[in-house]
Amino acid sequence: MPVESLIAADIGNTRVHFARFENFRADEVTPPVSTYSYSTYSSDIQGLRNWLTDATLPWYTVSVHRSALATLEAFSKIEPRVNSFTALDHLKLPIDIAIDAPEKIGLDRLAAAVAANHMREKDRPAIVVDAGTAITIDVVSAQGEFVGGAILPGMRTSAKALAAQTDALPQISIDLENQPTAIGTNTTQAMQSGLFWGSVGAVRETIRRVSDQLASDSPPQIFFSGGDVNYLAPWIDLEIETVDHLVLRGVALAAQTL
């Protein structure tokens, strides 16, 4: 039976994203009617309560952060507007998985792949880029199997690593709104340049290598999503499709199959 109205949650390492879907249709991968997010570390449950409507709905989640999942699950037990709470695992996500240890795959990666698999043109493989705490670049084959991908640090994660691993480099804030000058004339600018343009180049090169390895008859369709997508995507110089809430849409699709 289709689950037309539901709450989907994507519990990431920086933010937890929620979406309410109404009149969800799998054939259209209907976008959410409303979204909310809180920090993974502070879990603003009161803000979540305020965001909820009066409707009592079933909840479905994917998580890559255990304590934030535990916090949300505890909330679900005391909140009357949570009808049911399903933490999806790889067996409940509707996609064939062709990797070494399917139970170890990040469920956000898998949920995004579910959505991309649904949205891609038949016979074209999909490459799914999700830019958050980590940047993940994953592949759905032309046959619709999740076949693996690549994981690299997100820009803020790389910035933290530079500050932590050196004596002299400061912790810098990453200004994603303004693209940095390539030739930095001070330490902060130099770090900003390397982090930003390095990430752009890393993503582009990885997509190129992945495409080469796929060697598919039809070119892969490239989907971009995640909190930092709007900063990264304009610089990739490839035909890409930016999709809001790809992981959450994958969760909503999975709910239809349970």
Ligand SMILES: Nc1ncnc2c1ncn2[C@@H]1O[C@H](COP(=O)(O)OP(=O)(O)O)[C@@H](O)[C@H]1O
């Ligand atoms: N310290 C921070 N302060 C403000 N925003 C941040 C900070 N760290 C990350 N962000 C933003 O939070 C968002 C996290 O992206 P998201 O896709 O939700 O990642 P994840 O799934 O890893 O939690 C990004 O837009 C990122 O730029």
Ligand SMILES: CC(C)(COP(=O)(O)O)[C@@H](O)C(=O)NCCC(=O)O
């Ligand atoms: C790679 C990730 C850390 C990305 O997390 P995110 O940036 O969305 O917070 C997450 O998908 C994860 O914990 N994966 C587990 C290992 C794997 O996917 O192979």
Ligand SMILES: [K+]
């Ligand atoms: K990510």
